[in-house]
Amino acid sequence: RLQPPQLIALVYLLGTLLATALLHLPGVTAPGAALGSIDRLFTATSAICITGLVVADTGEAFTRFGQVLIIGLAQVGGLGILTFGTLFAFLVGRRVNFSERQHLAQQVSALDVGGVLSLIRIIFLYTLAAEAAGAALLALRFVPQFGLGEGLYQAVFHAISAYNNAGFSVVPGGVGQYAQDPLVSLTLCGLIILGGLGFLVQLNVLMHFFQPRRHRLTVYSRLTLLTTGLLLLVGTALILALEWDNPETLGPLPPPGKLLAAFFQGVTPRSAGLATVDISGMTSASLFLLIALMFIGANSGSTGGGIKTSTFAILVGSAWNMVRGRGELIAFGRRVEPENVVRAGTVTTLYALLVATSFFALLATNPKLGFTHLLFETVSAAATVGLSLNTTHLINDPGLLILTVLMYLGRIGPVTFAVAFSLRSQQGRGVKYPPERDILVG
Amino acid sequence: RLQPPQLIALVYLLGTLLATALLHLPGVTAPGAALGSIDRLFTATSAICITGLVVADTGEAFTRFGQVLIIGLAQVGGLGILTFGTLFAFLVGRRVNFSERQHLAQQVSALDVGGVLSLIRIIFLYTLAAEAAGAALLALRFVPQFGLGEGLYQAVFHAISAYNNAGFSVVPGGVGQYAQDPLVSLTLCGLIILGGLGFLVQLNVLMHFFQPRRHRLTVYSRLTLLTTGLLLLVGTALILALEWDNPETLGPLPPPGKLLAAFFQGVTPRSAGLATVDISGMTSASLFLLIALMFIGANSGSTGGGIKTSTFAILVGSAWNMVRGRGELIAFGRRVEPENVVRAGTVTTLYALLVATSFFALLATNPKLGFTHLLFETVSAAATVGLSLNTTHLINDPGLLILTVLMYLGRIGPVTFAVAFSLRSQQGRGVKYPPERDILVG
Numbered sequence: 042r043l044q045p046p047q048l049i050a051l052v053y054l055l056g057t058l059l060a061t062a063l064l065h066l067p068g069v070t071a072p073g074a075a076l077g078s079i080d081r082l083f084t085a086t087s088a089i090c091i092t093g094l095v096v097a098d099t100g101e102a103f104t105r106f107g108q109v110l111i112i113g114l115a116q117v118g119g120l121g122i123l124t125f126g127t128l129f130a131f132l133v134g135r136r137v138n139f140s141e142r143q144h145l146a147q148q149v150s151a152l153d154v155g156g157v158l159s160l161i162r163i164i165f166l167y168t169l170a171a172e173a174a175g176a177a178l179l180a181l182r183f184v185p186q187f188g189l190g191e192g193l194y195q196a197v198f199h200a201i202s203a204y205n206n207a208g209f210s211v212v213p214g215g216v217g218q219y220a221q222d223p224l225v226s227l228t229l230c231g232l233i234i235l236g237g238l239g240f241l242v243q244l245n246v247l248m249h250f251f252q253p254r255r256h257r258l259t260v261y262s263r264l265t266l267l268t269t270g271l272l273l274l275v276g277t278a279l280i281l282a283l284e285w286d287n288p289e290t291l292g293p294l295p296p297p298g299k300l301l302a303a304f305f306q307g308v309t310p311r312s313a314g315l316a317t318v319d320i321s322g323m324t325s326a327s328l329f330l331l332i333a334l335m336f337i338g339a340n341s342g343s344t345g346g347g348i349k350t351s352t353f354a355i356l357v358g359s360a361w362n363m364v365r366g367r368g369e370l371i372a373f374g375r376r377v378e379p380e381n382v383v384r385a386g387t388v389t390t391l392y393a394l395l396v397a398t399s400f401f402a403l404l405a406t407n408p409k410l411g412f413t414h415l416l417f418e419t420v421s422a423a424a425t426v427g428l429s430l431n432t433t434h435l436i437n438d439p440g441l442l443i444l445t446v447l448m449y450l451g452r453i454g455p456v457t458f459a460v461a462f463s464l465r466s467q468q469g470r471g472v473k474y475p476p477e478r479d480i481l482v483g
Numbered sequence: 484r485l486q487p488p489q490l491i492a493l494v495y496l497l498g499t500l501l502a503t504a505l506l507h508l509p510g511v512t513a514p515g516a517a518l519g520s521i522d523r524l525f526t527a528t529s530a531i532c533i534t535g536l537v538v539a540d541t542g543e544a545f546t547r548f549g550q551v552l553i554i555g556l557a558q559v560g561g562l563g564i565l566t567f568g569t570l571f572a573f574l575v576g577r578r579v580n581f582s583e584r585q586h587l588a589q590q591v592s593a594l595d596v597g598g599v600l601s602l603i604r605i606i607f608l609y610t611l612a613a614e615a616a617g618a619a620l621l622a623l624r625f626v627p628q629f630g631l632g633e634g635l636y637q638a639v640f641h642a643i644s645a646y647n648n649a650g651f652s653v654v655p656g657g658v659g660q661y662a663q664d665p666l667v668s669l670t671l672c673g674l675i676i677l678g679g680l681g682f683l684v685q686l687n688v689l690m691h692f693f694q695p696r697r698h699r700l701t702v703y704s705r706l707t708l709l710t711t712g713l714l715l716l717v718g719t720a721l722i723l724a725l726e727w728d729n730p731e732t733l734g735p736l737p738p739p740g741k742l743l744a745a746f747f748q749g750v751t752p753r754s755a756g757l758a759t760v761d762i763s764g765m766t767s768a769s770l771f772l773l774i775a776l777m778f779i780g781a782n783s784g785s786t787g788g789g790i791k792t793s794t795f796a797i798l799v800g801s802a803w804n805m806v807r808g809r810g811e812l813i814a815f816g817r818r819v820e821p822e823n824v825v826r827a828g829t830v831t832t833l834y835a836l837l838v839a840t841s842f843f844a845l846l847a848t849n850p851k852l853g854f855t856h857l858l859f860e861t862v863s864a865a866a867t868v869g870l871s872l873n874t875t876h877l878i879n880d881p882g883l884l885i886l887t888v889l890m891y892l893g894r895i896g897p898v899t900f901a902v903a904f905s906l907r908s909q910q911g912r913g914v915k916y917p918p919e920r921d922i923l924v925g
């Protein structure tokens with residue numbers, strides 16, 4: 042019988058293989074687009090893992106059929122991670138422990154939905170509603186611009202892409218044309234942020250909004266909302282400051298346009314992948330900021346990737362706590378269990394080791410492509426962001442395979458993968474080992 | 484009354500200021516060398532923090548008097564960190580806890596030396612003996628090459644530089660001329676490795692070697708010896724593979740020379756700073772490897788820097804342990820206390836945040852110098868390594884000040900600094916906070 046981490050790992054593996062088969066169907070690619078099998082595997086993985094890295098422009102290399110397939114796969118991948126994330130976050134969230142099934146049941150019943158299937162139905166309906174609202178707003182711009190049929194298609198495509206943090210775009214001329222358009226930019230940002238919060242936090246906020254007495258904001262909601270808000274603020278402010286005069290990015294825009302574009306580029310690295318300015322023209326400092334924001338990512342159980350906001354908050358909080366000589370980590374009047382602190386360290390360590398080894402392998406296989414470009418690409422793939430310094434199409438097949446594996450591992454999470462495929466421990470639980478205090482650390 | 488972390492932070496701050504004053508003395512710089520106050524502050528910090536980054540060639544820009552001052556400051560800085568590291572590692576090693584003074588006393592008496600002052604004397608004598616042995620070996624090459632006086636001077640200078648992981652060199656023509664010279668290369672490597680093991684591990688190994696029954700290898704010794712050995716092996720093998728054909732590094736050397744130079748370049752990033760090939764000609768993959776090795780660094784309480792081998796080993800071991808579903812981290816039959824695991828996470832988090840913010844500030848102040856070069860320089864300074872892609876002399880004054888602070892914080896360690904200057908916690912220890920289990924991590 043499969044355990045939750047194994048189920049997630051297996052479902053996304055099968056999903057990737059099925060998606061690759063679908064992208065081999067006739068009529069998927071545009072005439073003249075030469076996409077090999079590895080390109081299709083890469084694109085299929087990018088879609089199902091809602092990453093958005095592409096070896097060729099999605100709007101040009103794929104037919105309408107191919108585009109619908111890609112955004113459909115992204116929608117399936119997004120719904121899958123929202124469902125798994127919501128259902129299993131409490132199981133996989135710490136160590137796998139089946140006594141916590143009951144705990145999950147309590148959570149679900151605490152949501153007043155009366156059952157897991159109902160919860161899944163609510164997630165599906167809620168997602169569709171959010172995307173429909175986003176598509177309606179986008180249609181206000183796209184229908185006048187492209188006509189009714191094409192305008193609606195573009196609106197739906199980009200609403201799905203944004204809410205799922207999928208990073209695919211097929212708009213002729215690129216998303217960059219809307220850098221100064223508050224309607225399109227803010228709608229996309231709103232969808233990206235909501236998708237990156239995850240279902241439970243959105244639901245908790247909504248219920249708290251309508252019934253503040255009955256439904257309080259959970260500690261997890263507060264922690265992730267605060268962290269998300271701070272990261273958006275810091276990201277926007279630093280990009281604004283660093284790119285203000287840069288002729289390749291914000292330079293040509295008037296001040297309101299600079300602000301809007303800085304906000305969009307502050308939102309997108311965690312983990313949307315759409316961009317309204319040419320990322321590759323940014324200063325090195327901004328690129329490093331984007332890399333850091335990508336690495337941190339969005340919320341657990343959301344459509345975003347990265348080590349997750351709560352992981353980052355707990356690491357920083359715990360470090361600060363230890364420095365101040367405090368015994369326990371307190372967040373909003375609640376004690377954070379030490380096992381969560383150790384788990385935050387484990388998640389980050391495994392993520393960092395995964396990024397480091399993949400980056401090293403990419404550098405070794407693609408020595409001409411340069412340090413910055415490949416580091417950006419590696420973190421973008423691992424955190425399922427999909428931003429690129431126009432590098433992806435230059436990477437050779439071994440490199441694309443490395444990134445394919447990385448997108449998969451980044452999507453299911455290195456801890457889930459490691460737990461899923463590790464052998465059961467042989468360590469006798471009855472054996473007591475004497476403690477070793479005299480290990481110097483740091 | 485000062486606590487140990489405050490004492491270390493203050494001693495190295497005063498040491499840096501005194502060293503800066505000394506490097507302003509007349510007759511320190513060679514005629515024609517235009518070194519401003521910030522250059523002297525930078526060089527003084529680099530010496531006292533035994534980093535080895537230089538804004539100008541030490542052999543050319545400084546008179547013999549200046550050179551002796553610099554290597555003397557490095558020797559003082561090295562002895563200081565060996566002494567503090569050995570004495571206070573157990574105090575600072577975990578949370579500052581004065582009941583552990585007794586624990587330290589037990590350690591000291593366990594060494595059979597009968598007192599702290601005796602221990603300091605032993606450290607001094609042992610260091611001098613190791614450096615004298617190294618100098619004697621180096622003199623076998625340097626005296627025939629440079630004559631008696633100059634040869635002895637070069638031998639003593641480089642023995643001190645290598646054992647203290649100081650990274651300064653004044654040999655005419657550079658250390659690169661000895662890339663194929665086993666005598667010089669292996670002597671320097673031996674001194675670097677010994678210095679990077681730290682005093683307690685060396686002493687433990689020596690006593691175990693002479694009286695294996697009476698003195699067992701401690702868990703800390705085994706852990707750090709194993710980690711050091713693995714890192715040296717992996718570093719050497721990967722550099723050999725990546726640089727074998729590179730015409731700018733190992734390419735022109737015959738196979739034995741390639742092996743020797745790969746070993747030297749595998750040893751030096753943790754944290755010596757001397758190099759026998761042109762690091763700036765290495766492939767991007769090798770540069771990233773060096774960055775990773777620099778970040779990991781050498782042992783606690785040694786002349787090396789970085790997050791430390793034991794921190795790295797505990798992080799990786801703990802992550803693997805958690806993945807395997809094991810409850811306790813066991814090393815060599817002993818249980819590693821959870822507080823050490825949390826501390827390893829704290830050390831690494833603070834180090835990573837320090838490197839990230841300094842790198843970001845360097846990129847913002849020196850936008851023309853490039854991502855790779857500045858990342859390499861930042862990690863080199865933070866881990867007190869001293870390797871550079873020939874970038875240091877191009878960095879402007881604000882950048883040099885950032886690196887100066889970074890060398891200082893890297894030397895005393897971000898945790899020591901943070902503990903030393905943080906306010907005492909106001910958190911009531913009597914207050915019990917309810918636990919919060921429902922925080923999703925990763």
Ligand SMILES: [K+]
Binds near residue numbers: 314427
């Ligand atoms: K994405």
Ligand SMILES: [K+]
Binds near residue numbers: 534535648868869
């Ligand atoms: K050094």
